[in-house]
Every structure is written in structure tokens, then in C-alpha cells.
Amino acid sequence: MIDPVFLDSPLYRCEALEPGLGCAVSIKLETANPVRSFKGRGTEVVASALAGEGRDAVVCASAGNLGQALAWSGRRRGLDVTVVASRAAPAAKLDRIRALDARLELVDGDFDMAREHAAAIARRDGVRLVQDSLDIETCEGAATIGLELVENAPPFDAVLIALGGGALATGIGHVVKALAPGVEVICVQPAGAPAMTRSWRGRRVVTTGTTDTIADGVAARRPIPAVLDDLLLVADDAVLVEEASIVAGMRMLFERAGLVVEPSAALGVAALLEDRDRFAGRHVVTIVCGGNADVDAYRRWIGSPS
Template sequence: MQETRLDTARIRAARRVIDPMFLDTPLYRCEALEPHIGCAVSVKLETANPVRSFKARGTEVVASGLADRGPSAVVCASAGNLGQALAWSGRGRGIDVTVVASRSAPAAKLDRIRALGARLELVDGDFDMARERAAAVARYDGIRLVEDSLDIETCEGAATIGLELVGAAPSFDTVPFDTVLIALGGGALATGVGHVVKALAPEVEVVCVQPLGAPAMTRSWRQRRVVTTGSTRTIADGVAGRRPIPAVLDDLLVVADDAVLVREASIVAGMRLLLDHAGLVVEPSAALGLAAILEDRDRFAGRHVVTIVCGGNVDMDAYRRWVNAAPR
């Protein structure tokens, strides 16, 4: 495999600084889903933790390094999940955390950030506007800017999921699945898990999934150069970026076998399937993997697919509207 910014030895070391409650999350074959999607599917459940997403794996690595250097303060931009995770990891280590988010971010995520003790600053506009403001706060206050996907700790923390996926096999020679479907936003999850899978189980296909309404990283992967978009339009707020980071794209080009775009109706249908047949309430980003299967059943027929259920922070009023409108 070509080199990425990630290092497998550092990823293994990251497990030693991540709170165990975020590690070894459930991985199980969900046979109840299979008649509805036409292939074998296993679920990696990243919502069974205090922040209900995979993001704390990365923020634990960030916060551990900061705590080793004494009192500190950090700022990040967040669509909601990173902010919660950084607030949780910082609170336990005496780190002052500021989170910049869009006013349009889901209220449930914003409320949880506040409840975890972080200072929350809201801006007009989308996530990329929040990124600009967070960078300005970091410069003005002279504090650490935590930038998801660009900061290697966030990628290598997420990559520990890949170790657990491959390590679940009886040996590193074979794995029980042949495809892993990964939600694609800024790229930390995709590049992290993809790096480990390609390093330890290169025969497994790594497929990244993004909404049609937020296609910047997928278009960039396809054209092998950074492609920005003027706006986003998707319910999957956690992956709704407009400006890919060049270094992250470089890593994605190494580890991803494919990147696909899916419709909003398919995302909602995936959420409904996870509720009805797996008993899981998930945010839209977590249903992207199932959406990809629903849109291309022939491609995945006969395969054993792993989908990473990456987050469960969702506004329940919106969730009820979406799933109640989805056909059963």
C-alpha cells in the first residue's frame, strides 16, 4: 500500500490513551436486515457510548496529548458530534473547550455540548463558516485549533475502529466480510478505517458514501483534485462539508476503492430499516451505508458487508418526521 499520513503503530498506541468505554464497540451480523437489502450485513455500533458517536476516539487522543503538556485550552468547529466529543474528553482532563457551530445545527447536539461544559459560539452560515470562525478564535486567543480530519489524531483515533473490525476475524489472514461501507464527510473516519483495512486486510473493498446534496469530497476523489461546492442540501448534517482538505484527500485517494453518492430518500429508508429491523435510532450520516446498498442491490448481492453506524445524535422531532414518511 502507498503511504498515507497515518501510521499503524501509532494507531495501535492510540488504543492505550482512549477511555475503554469508547473501544471494542459491538460488531454483529444483523440477519433481520438481510431480507430487505439482499446481502449479508454486519453492524459496527459506534453509538453505545457517552457522546453517541465515534468522534471521541479521536478527541481522546487529542486531549491526552494536551493534558500531558499541562493546562490548556482548545477550540474546534463542529456540526455537533466533534464538539460533544471534545467537550467530554476535555472536561475529564481539565482542558477548556470552545466549540463553534452553525446556528442551524441540530438543537439536540448543541444542548449536549453545553451540558458537557464547553463554551459554545454560534455563527450564521454552515459548517465551513464555523471552521473559519474557529480558526480566527484560535489565532486571537493563542490556543490550539482542533481541526477534524486534518489533525492526524482524529484520523488515527477513528482508525482504531479498523483494528477492531480486522481483529474480530479468527486470524489476520482472512476476514468474514468483503466490503466495508464508511460515511464520508471530512474524511477522518474513512481515511482512518481505510488505512487499517488496506494495511491488514487489503482484499476488503473500502467504499465511502456521501449524500448527493453534499458531494464535495466524493467529487474530489473522483477527479483526484480538491473540488469545492457552493452549498450543501442534506439531512446528513454530520457530513455536509463544502471544502475538502487537500492532505485528507491525498490519504483518501490511497485507501478508498470507491466513493458513491446517495439520495436523501435512500438515507431515510436506511434509517427506517435500522429502526424496524435492528432497533437502532440513528442520525442520517449513520444510515449512509445502507443507503448505498439500497441504491445498488446488484453490486452488493452475495457479499458480506460491514456498515459503521457512526452516530446517534439526532433531533427526535425531525427523526420522527423522516421515518414516519418513509415507506415500510
């Protein structure tokens, strides 16, 4: 169901990062595809199923990457795609959604407000609402990353996964725990958007009033209960990282690995930077999950090469 362009993404040992991190680091690069994020894996499953059912329209809320991916997958299959996003979402992501011929509706507020508006459109128009992380197809798409890790990576001790809504973490986590149970599944979230991590730690849904992070792709305030239940089954740990560490991780990936990534994709490296002792001497895989960075913002974050 998934176009091969999204599958078998590069996976390699990135020795250039290792002196600064104190451990062996492999990268799973989910930016080398037409939408520059892992989301295309899940939207391919969604769009394939909808086309097979004869459905012709779909709507989603997105911080940017899901909307691009659904627009790409839907356009290939003749689906009418509507994406709801916050006006504050990165302009580069919004422009890309428009370029992929989706109908874009902007709302005031954040992603959770966009989610409410998308649900209202689905009810009004009687079309399929794609809910990232809640809809199993989005998790199944992410799970194919886990299959590729287990099948192709040399033995590794831990995998660091960006945590937002939870599709990436639960999808990869279920596969890893089933096929490589000795591997530690560690979720990483910004301290400025801690809702899911606090929920995992408290084993109950914890919402936050606001978010304050440059990692827009994982900045949700209201965890989905069913997704939390799933996460509790597969995550060994959930950690929070500071904004300065996220920026340092982006800079390290650029300067030492030649990778331009969005903030969410640097969360794994940020976790390594903040807790070198924990990972010393271990082989860690980190998922570089997206590369849709706003150019002007990226320049501000990275600054002049050191």
C-alpha cells in the same frame, strides 16, 4: 490514551436487515458510548496529548458530534473547551455540547463558516485548534475501529464508511488496506453534499457552493487537500446516495434492527439499498457512526412504522 468506554464497540451480524438488502450485513455500532458517536476515539487522543503537555484550552469547529466528544474528553482532563457551530446545527447536538460544560459559539452560515471562526479564535487566543480529519489524532482515533474490524469480524468483502471530512474513511481505510487488503473500502456521501466524492473522483479538490442534505454530520463544502491525498491512497470507491435512500436506511435500521441513528449513520445502508446487485451474495460491514438525531426531525423522517 482512549478511555475503554469508546473501544470494542458492538460488532455483529444483523440478519434482520439481510432480506431487504440481499447480502450479509454486519454492523459496527459506534453509538453505544457517552457521546453517541465515533468521534470520542479521536478526541480522547487529542485531549490526552494536550493534558500531557500542560495545555489548558482547546477550540474546534463542529457540526455537533466532534464538539460533544471534545467537550466530554476535555472536561475529564480539566481543559477549557470552546466549540464553534452553525446556528442551523441540530438543537439536540448543541444542547448536549452545553450540557458537557463547553463554551459554545454560534455563527451564521454552515460548518465551513464555523471552521473559519474557530481558526480565528485559535489565532487570537493562542490555543490549540482541533481540525477534524486534518489533525492526525482524529484519524488515529477512527483507525482503532479498523483495528477492531480486522481483529474481530468474520471474513468480510467490503466496508461502507460515511464520508464527510474524511477522518473516519481515512483512518479505517489505512488499517484495512494494510491488514486486509482484499477488502473493498467504499465511501458513501449524500448527493446533496458531494464535495469530497467529486474530489476523489477528479483526483483534485472540488468545492461546492452549498449543501442540501439531512445528513448534517457530513455536509462540508471545502475538502482539505491533505485529507483528499490520504483518501486517494485507501478508498476503492466513493458513491453518492439520494436523500430518500438515507431516510429509508434510517427507517430500516429502526424497524428491523431497533437502532435510532442520525442520517449520516444510515449512509451505508442507503448505498446497499441503491445498488443491491453490486453487493449480492457478499458480506458487507457498515459503520453506524452516530446516534445524535434531533427527536422532532427524526419523527418527521421516520413517520409511522410500516
